[in-house]
């Protein structure tokens with residue numbers, strides 16, 4: 001089944017940042033409970049927006065979230081020292097977000113990941129920037145899987161983020177990432193595909209219909225996870241329905257459960 005990574009606990013969101021500044025634990029706890037109730041499988045925690053405060057903010061957020069979290073956390077930071085601190089605090093096996101092929105980040109992250117039991121998101125980014133073709137995405141994914149396998153991270157614990165790019169700048173950006181997802185899944189059937197989706201609609205009006213349509217196309221290509229707002233009931237209904245239509249929901253149980261809970265409706 002599809003794995004939803006709830007994106008809301010991110011200090012780039014104004015209300016979350018205000019709650020973090022004021023150390024308003026109730027606001028954060030309520031938000032996490034809502035994401036869990038809406039069907040999130042992981043809670044992403046990103047404290048990167050307040051420059052110079054990331055470590056103390058991350059520590060406070062995890063201390064606040066941990067007692068009410070019924071699902072594991074996705075620790076979202078580029079800084080291995082912050083990830084190390086956060087890793088020591090969590091009770092459930094976390095997802096680390098993220099490693100990439102940018103040399104400094106890769107070299108810093110590999111020793112951190114080497115002795116850990118965790119899931120890991122691997123971005124198809126390198127020092128030359130965003131991928132420019134399907135093959136570019138595929139080749140970066142292959143390198144990431146091979147390098148992570150070498151340090152004993154199994155393919156089934158790797159979540160490749162192919163990096164969705166705005167279709168408003170180049171009408172091929174949709175089929176570019178869709179073809180790459182199919183190729184990555186053909187090469188590594190066990191690997192997961194995740195990522196943010198909303199970049200696809202950047203610069204266009206009525207973004208949510210674009211994001212929703214795109215997630216169903218990405219799922220047909222092999223995406224089985226995404227970093228989204230689980231309180232967006234329309235995208236959650238699309239995901240639950242597409243999962244069933246793609247044969248990833250035995251006996252339509254997930255779909256029927258979604259209908260009963262009110263999450264999926266026409």
Ligand code: THG
Pocket residue numbers: 007008010012013014015046076097098121123161195196197227
């Ligand atoms: N891939 C991976 N990790 C990621 C991303 C990704 N982590 C961060 C980000 N992208 C996904 N998380 C969010 C969290 C919140 C919002 C968007 C992405 C968000 N943005 C509002 C906006 O842009 O309009 C902010 C509005 C507000 O202030 O509330 O909500 O791609 N691996």
